[in-house]
Amino acid sequence: MGERGLLDVLLLQDYNTALVVLGTTTLGVAAGVCGTLLLLRKRSLLGDVVSHATLPGVVAAFLVMQACGGTGKSLPGLLLGATVTGLLAAWLVPVLRRASGLKDDAIMGVVLGSSFGLGIALLGIALNLPSGNQAGLEGFIFGKTASMVRVDALIIGLGAAVVIAMTLALAKDFRLLCFDEQFAASIGRPVALLDAVLMMLAVAVIVIGLQAVGLILMIALLIIPAAAARFWTDGFIATMCWAGGIGAVSGWMGSTISAMHADLPAGAVIVLVTGCCFALSMACGRRHGLTQRWWRGMALRRRVERQHLLRAMLECGSPGTHVALNQLHANRRWRASALQRELRRAVRSGELDVHPEGWVLTPLGEVGARRVVRNHRLWELFLIHHADIAPSHVDRDADLIEHVLDAELVAELEALLDPGEALPSSPHPLERRAP
Amino acid sequence: MSLDYDTLVVLVACVAAMACALPGVFLVVRGMGLMGDAISHAVLPGIAVGFLISGTRDSVWMFAGAAIAGILVAMLTQVLHRIANVDRGAAMGTAFTVFFALGLVLMVQLADTVNIDPHTVLYGALELTPLDTVAIFGMHLPRAMGPICVVLACSIVTIAVLWKELRIACFDPALAQTLGMRPELMHQIVMVLTAATCVACFEAVGSVMTVTFIVAPAATALLLSRSLSVVVGIALVLGVITAIAGHWAALHVPELFLGEGFDTSSSGAMAFVSGVVFVMALLCAPRRGVIAxxxxxxxxxxxxxxxxxxxxxxxxxxxxxxxxxxxxxxxxxxxxxxxxxxxxxxxxxxxxxxxxxxxxxxxxxTHEGHAAAAGLVRAHRLWETYLAATVDVPASHLHTAAERLEHVTTEALAKKLADATGDAAIDPHGRAIPPESE
Amino acid sequence: MPRGGEHDDAAPLSIHDLTVAWHRKPVLWDVDLDIPQGKLACIVGPNGAGKSTLLKACLDLVPAVSGEVRVFGQPYRKQHARVGYVPQRESVDWSFPVSALDVVAMGTYRRLGWCKPVGRSQREQAMEALERVGLEAFAHRQISQLSGGQQQRVFLARALVQDADLYLMDEPFASVDAATEQAIVDVLRALRDQGRTVVVVHHDLQTVTEYFDWTVLLNMRVVAAGPVGDAFTAEHLRATYGGRLTLLEQAASALGQLASGTTRSSNG
Incomplete structure (x- = not known):
């Protein structure tokens, strides 16, 4: 395959390229959906063990088919072998863990290493055979996307369809299994069977991906889209959809890029694209992305600062009087620069007016200040009357909590304490507080 | 003096296995065995970048690049887990696969200029190491042994010097913290050792085999002993045994099936043998083994x-x-x-x-039988009396309870029971409690 | 007291000579008791007394070395429909991507069967249950955004959706605020008044007499069981918490080995 124009590839002009791109995209969807289950069941790395363990299966199947007189090149036969040893490894890990009492990672390391070692040893034998049919076997290790043919794409399509259909059909039960295994068992769901089905789905995805991505990097396609999806959403099905989408984009873009640059290994490029998607999600994810979290933290800090300022303004003087800087400093221990900045911001948002002799609350600011003070004192009252806390300790607790009060909670507090419309008076003398 | 080919292969493998086993014990004890997996995969881009910078194959640059990549992946895993709240396994899987993919792409780009086959990265070129030797004190030893021996020596010195600190940091990080032993620093040291080992060993045995040599001997040793010093010793010995047995198996097992002249990859066979040794230890360990x-x-x-x-x-x-x-x-x-x-x-x-x-x-x-039986019945009835006095058990249930307890009652326990029941002579069913035998 | 070998077949929960071992160490030992119909019962005992294990053994979540549990006269596996379970709050990962409503709807899964998705009627039932515990406003929140008390109430709502006759609850009052505690007690009383039986693992001795009308004092074995007035006495509490069973504990680990040995030999 030589260098092609971007447009040719994107429009799937070439039949072979179209196969490759369609195949890897479908694989990406299936891996994303199934990987979400693995991730939420906290079994991500078991997938790595399984994918390494497919190698002895592939080579053993080749050797058996050769011994039976065939060429050993039948793809379904090789993949069947991979499935058998993959499932064996998935079964062996919990069995060995229970028998040995060692930690999970040690067992996974032993099974991964020794099964892959067996694969390499068998491969060494196969490569020594005189027949010459064994040339393609090493392709399973790093994948050989470009040489994908119709039957490969069909196997991927069929496998992906089965995996996605099974996952969607059992979505509700998988959700229960991953979230609360004990409850699932208590309502009579066969937890061990569901786990076995989950592992079978994972093995299926890994096996159909061997040709395209290779067994070393297949785990990336299972784990990374699922982990990336968690930054975007908080729903179970939504996570699966996001992961499937990210997997699809990675498969599509990765195979497209490698189709344009024939010397790049497609599997590795797909994984790199997936990695970029992950980095992007981690940075910008709408629910848990780092930018989001940083922004939310900033907003909360600012709101708290502003509320402290408004409350201090109200406590320092009755509405309409001017409050000087030293009065504010007397009310609360501010950092001078932070106070100045917050005052400027409050003026800009129209909550304070600045005068030569100090600041004064605008009507808008007064409403806000009253609300804050009211919340604060409601909490103080609640804590005094209902939580047996000495009044001297009340202020700090209320200080922290007042900023995050919901409207419902305020209503609840009001109903409980019934202070009427007016501001409840402070239950403790107003004095200087620590910030 | 020159050693024959097979001896040299085994020698390289033995040194590599021992070098891996040392940091491996501390990783496995902390439940981080797969970190070895991550690091050994992640060294690939470091090696490629090191090569890009220096332009030669044997250089400090490649070594440094690989070590930095290994440490980077360990740190990235921590960052993803702690800061981005990604599940630990997934964080590790994300970090090392991306590194490996990057390394693979770089390697392929360099393929024309540097003679490194991506497959070598995975399972090494153990068979080729005796072909490139240097003479040391008149012995022709494989050049690949050099870095491995250096790393092994570093590991031995580090572990000997920091033994007490490492041990506490592994078993009880919280205690280590309160004692001012800085478990995090100890952890980082183990990570650095692991990365250095992975880099030194990858050429000889490859990354997947390195993982196996890191995890399997340590895990097997933990089945056989719970004392850290013994575990380290057993892991070293097991590493050597695995290397020898693996090489032998690679030479001779294929012959059984395919006839003369067939052999296979030694490092693959070694990794598989280490798994077999693990299962054997699991079955046959003297006290904790399944069979025992x-x-x-x-x-x-x-x-x-x-x-x-x-x-x-x-x-x-x-x-x-x-x-x-x-x-x-x-x-x-x-x-x-x-x-x-x-x-x-x-x-x-x-x-x-x-x-x-x-x-x-x-x-x-017989007389002896009578004495033994009296002791049993005494225990049984003492238990019935004790249980009736201490817990609210219906009389009809006392017997079944005591039935089981009588078999596990040592003499000392029987004495305490007698004290607790005030040397009762009659059990709750009104039967005599046999007196203590002389 | 219905103890002493005679068991009431209609009792919601009757436990016969139950022994449970954990890593060869018996956690529960010859537990034998009946919980009568329509009671609000609590299980109290020191840490490590096997309270949670008792519930789990009743639900077949941990294997019993010997003995059996009957729910309304039948083994539990035939009575899934009549039992609701509230696990400990710490037993699940609350960062899991589901909403409060999703969690509550899990209570309908058994009736819903396999492969059928959660539909509108299930969602309505879940919403109703959330209203009963006062969380309707939080239905669509992701569960990590709920406070500890609210999370506990979500679990309670899930059990309510199960519409069971016997409820087993593992520490529903653990680290919840006073308001949540009151809300939970109100729900439990309402259940009891409908004739359902509620068994609660409880750790706060102060509130036993106020909240419950039946109690089981447990420390590896049942020290006392019965109406709170009879069983919840200073003497029984001393026996439960006072460490008078030290000799039994000394025999315990050897006993566990023996127990696992006899079950294995009787199996094979």
């Missing part, structure tokens, strides 16, 4: 059946009821719920040990 535990359990169950038989005969004798022929085997089968074959074995053991004699199907206790 099964056997001990069977012996225990058999001892209990013997004690039950003794108690049965004692109680019959005590009640002065005339024993009919073959009544004891029948009762034994019914009350103690053992199968007919076991009944025969239990009874013949009784006579063989001189605890009971049989005449015309009627069993009676």
């Amino acid at each position: 535990r099964r056997l001990a359990l069977r012996r225990l169950v058999f001892d209990v059946a013997i004690e039950d038989a003794l108690g049965l005969i004692y109680r019959l004798e005590e009640s002065n009821v005339e024993q009919t022929a073959n009544q004891i085997p029948q009762l034994l089968a019914r009350d103690v719920r053992v199968g007919p074959r076991r009944v025969q074995r239990v009874l013949s053991t009784l006579t063989r040990r001189g605890l009971a004699v049989v005449e015309h199907g009627v069993w009676s206790l």
Whole structure:
């Protein structure tokens, strides 16, 4: 395959390229959906063990088919072998863990290493055979996307369809299994069977991906889209959809890029694209992305600062009087620069007016200040009357909590304490507080 | 003096296995065995970048690049886990696969200029190491042994110097923190050692084999001992055994199936052998092994059946009821719920040990048998008295409870029981408690 | 007291000579008790007394070495429909991507069967249950955004959706605020008044007499069981918490080995 124009590839002009791109995209969807289950069941790395363990299966199947007189090149036969040893490894890990009492990672390391070692040893034998049919076997290790043919794409399509259909059909039960295994068992769901089905789905995805991505990097396609999806959403099905989408984009873009640059290994490029998607999600994810979290933290800090300022303004003087800087400093221990900045911001948002002799609350600011003070004192009252806390300790607790009060909670507090419309008076003398 | 080819291969593998086993023990004890997996995959881009910078294959640059990449992936895993709240396994899987993919792409780009096959990265080129030797003190040793020996020496020195700190940091990080031992720093040191080992070993045995050498000997050693110094020793020995046995298997096992002249990858065989050794240790470990535990359990169950038989005969004798022929085997089968074959074995053991004699199907206790049975019945009735006094158990349930407890009552425990019940002479059912035997 | 070998077949929960071992160490030992119909019962005992294990053994979540549990006269596996379970709050990962409503709807899964998705009627039932515990406003919140008390109430709502006759609850009052505690007690009383039986693992001795009308004092074995007035006495509490069972504990680990040995030999 030589260098092609971007447009040719994107429009799937070439039949072979179209196969490759369609195949890897479908694989990406299936891996994303199934990987979400693995991730939420906290079994991500078991997938790595399984994918390494497919190698002895592939080579053993080749050797058996050769011994039976065939060429050993039948793809379904090789993949069947991979499935058998993959499932064996998935079964062996919990069995060995229970028998040995060692930690999970040690067992996974032993099974991964020794099964892959067996694969390499068998491969060494196969490569020594005189027949010459064994040339393609090493392709399973790093994948050989470009040489994908119709039957490969069909196997991927069929496998992906089965995996996605099974996952969607059992979505509700998988959700229960991953979230609360004990409850699932208590309502009579066969937890061990569901786990076995989950592992079978994972093995299926890994096996159909061997040709395209290779067994070393297949785990990336299972784990990374699922982990990336968690930054975007908080729903179970939504996570699966996001992961499937990210997997699809990675498969599509990765195979497209490698189709344009024939010397790049497609599997590795797909994984790199997936990695970029992950980095992007981690940075910008709408629910848990780092930018989001940083922004939310900033907003909360600012709101708290502003509320402290408004409350201090109200406590320092009755509405309409001017409050000087030293009065504010007397009310609360501010950092001078932070106070100045917050005052400027409050003026800009129209909550304070600045005068030569100090600041004064605008009507808008007064409403806000009253609300804050009211919340604060409601909490103080609640804590005094209902939580047996000495009044001297009340202020700090209320200080922290007042900023995050919901409207419902305020209503609840009001109903409980019934202070009427007016501001409840402070239950403790107003004095200087620590910030 | 020159060593033959196979000896050199085994020598390289032995040194690599020992170098891996040392940091491996500390990783596995901390439950981070797969970190070895991550690091050994992640060194690939470091090697490529090192090559890009220096332009040669044997250089400090490649070594440094690989070590930095290894440490980076460990740190990235931590960052993803701690800061981005990604599940630990997923964080590791994300970090090292991306690194490996990057390394693979770089390697392929460099393929024309540097002679590194991506497959070599995975399972090494152990067979080629004896071809490139250097003479040291008149011995022609493989050049690849050099860095491995250096790393091994570094590991030995580090572990010897920081032994106490590393041990506490592994078993009880919280305690180490309070003692000012800085478990995080110890952890980082282990990570650095692991990264250096992975880099030094990858050329000889490849990354997947490195993982196996890191995890398997340590895991196997933990099955055999729980003392850290012994575990380190066993892991080193197991590494050597695995290397030798693996190479032998690679040379000779394929011959069994395919005839003369067939052999296979030594490093692959070594990795597989290490798994086999693990399973063998799991089955055959002297005390904690599956087989040993099964056997001990069977012996225990058999001892209990013997004690039950003794108690049965004692109680019959005590009640002065005339024993009919073959009544004891029948009762034994019914009350103690053992199968007919076991009944025969239990009874013949009784006579063989001189605890009971049989005449015309009627069993009676010998002097020794009587003493043993009295001790049992004493324990049984003391338990009944104790339980009746301390917990609210219906009278009908006392017997089944005491039935089980009597078998696990040591003399010291019986003495405490007697004290707790005020040396009672009568049990809650009104039967006499046999006095303590001399 | 219905103890002493005679068991009432209609009792919501009757436990016969139950022994449970954990890593060879018996956690529960010859537990034998009946919980009568329509009671609000609590299980109290020191840490490590096997309270949670008792519930789990009743639900077949941990294997019993010997003995059996009957729910309304039948083994539990035939009575899934009549039992609701509230696990400990710490037993699940609350960062899991589901909403409060999703969690509550899990209570309908058994009736819903396999492969059928959660439909509108299930969602309505879940919403109703959330209203009963006062969380309707939080239905669509992701569960990590709920406070500890609210999370506990979500679990309670899930049990309510199960519409069971016997409820087993593992520490529903653990680290919840006073308001949540009151809300939970109100729900439990309402259940009891409908004739359902509620068994609660409880750790706060102060509130036993106020909240419950039946109690089981447990420390590896049942020290006392019965109406709160009879069983919840200073003497029984001393026996439960006072460490008078030290000799039993000394025998315990050897006993566990024996127990696992006898079950294995009777199996094979």
